[in-house]
Each structure stands twice: as structure tokens, then as C-alpha cells.
Amino acid sequence: MSGPWEGDYRGHVVAQPSSDAQSETRSYVWGLGLAVVLTAIAFGLAVFKVLAGSALLAAIGILALIQIAAQFRFFLHIDLSRSKREDLQLILFTGLLILIMVGGSLWIMASLDQRMMG
């Protein structure tokens, strides 16, 4: 808890931003920077046709997952610390449900499509 912004506490009302607010601001700046860079890369890959077909889909999918993780970390303050374990478990469980439901739906519909339309 020491740093240049802490100053001298004795008899002072500290007007400077606390170290906590500083680190939170830094966290939001990091979040914004990462999000803009990842978004620009994803749009760049697609618009300038750097990759095509399934390679492109895989690349932008991975970029999206990284960006989601970054926003959880920097904007929503979810990390691996013990105090956030419950929330993280809730999010991961939801992720599992989504994986089962979305993956299952796509699988069934693609299979039906292949057998009935193809």
C-alpha cells in the first residue's frame, strides 16, 4: 500500500486518487486497448481477405474468445482469485450449458439438413 500517490497520511485528508482507483482505471484502459486491437485484427483479417474459409472462421473465433476473456478480466473483474470463485463457476457452468445446447442444435440441424435436403 505504498506509492507516490499515497502521500503523507498524518493529519491530511488525502485528495489524491487511491491506489485502488488508479489500478482500476489502469484495468479499464488495458481492457479498452486490448479490445480495440483484437477487434481491429479480426476485422482486418476478414475485410482484407488475409485468410479465407474455415481458417478465417477459426481465427476470428479464437480472437473473439480471447476478447471475451479479456473483457471478463478487465471490465467485469472476474479472475481466478478465491473471492470470485462462485461467479466464475456460474459463468463456466453457463458456458457448458451453451456448449451443449448450441453444439447439439447445430449438430442435429446439420445432420437433418444433410439427410433431407442433400
Place this chain on the structure above:
Amino acid sequence: MSVQVRHHPGINLSHARPEDERHTEVTVFGFWTFLMNDAILFALLFATYATMVNRTAGGPTGPELFDIGNAFVETLVLLVSSFTFGMGAVALKEGRERAVTLWLGVTLVLGLGFVGLELREFASLIGQGATAQTSGFLSSFFVLLSTHGLHMLVGCIWIVVMLVQVSTFGLSRQVRSRILRLGLFWHFLDLVWIVIFTTVYLPAVAS
């Protein structure tokens, strides 16, 4: 000098009484449960879209219709609004009421800008004859995008309500707790939008 401990995600406010803190912890966890519920709703709309994306019924296709420049601007507006809300959250933590009002106001303008851009896009699509009734592809597109857009609109209304509450009650405990949950909602909509541009706009522009 006390060590600040973060007890829950989002903005962590210091509470004078421990029972207040427990109350906030419980309501925030409940709100997370609602958000994850909402995430499943969006996930199934994405699954519907992915199934329908090639079912154009002879109508216009995604590559013919989508304006990638507009989607990019919408993305940037939304990202910056998430950041400005974050700045508001920091100001809230420090108890600077004017700064909270200012940042919430900036976020509101960006949010309304996003909704405006989206409505302009819808109007242009409908003008080209690409209505929700045209094909399965366009039905699922409009349902997915307008569900997100309606969430954004509700978020904007919520910001207005919070601005009024801040000016009336100041940064009271309830007001701070409500702004905290609004922040989770706002950042969540940003996450949904990342999946939208990744699954809807980018594959269409590349093909």
C-alpha cells in the same frame, strides 16, 4: 489505512456495515444469474442464426446486404461506451458525484448513438427489400440483432433512471448498488456484440 478487498465482481464499494456488504453480494450474485440466463437466450438465437444463414429463399444474402464499415463503427462506439462506463464506476468508487453523472451521460450518448446506427442499418435493409419476412436468414438476423438492440435501449433507459436517482438521492447505498448492476449489464451487452460481429458480419464480408 485499510487494505481494500474485492468481494465481488464489478465495482466494489466500501461499506460501513457488514450486513450492507452481504446484501450487495447477494443481489450482485443474483444479477449474475440473470445475466447468464440472458446469455443462454442469446446463445440459442446464435444457434438459430447459424442454422438459417444459408436459407435465403432466393432473397438477398448476407454478403450482398451487410455494410461492414457500419458494423465496425458500431463496434467501436460500443467498446468506448463500455470504457466510459468503467470510468464512471471508478468515479463512483471515489464518491465523485459530478464525475459519475458526466461519465454516465457520455455512456448514454454513446449507447443512443449505437441504437441510432442500428436503426439506420435496419431502415437501409428494409429499403432494399430485405425485411424479416423475406427469408429464414433475414428472420433470424432481425430477431438476433433487435433482441440485442432492445437490450441496449433498456440499458439507455436504465442510465436515464440512474441519472435522475443520482441527482435526487445522491450516491446513496441503493443508488450505488443499482449503478453497479447496470455496469454488469452494460459490459455484458458488449460481450454479446463481440459474438454478433464474429458470427454475423465477418463471415459474410469474407465470403
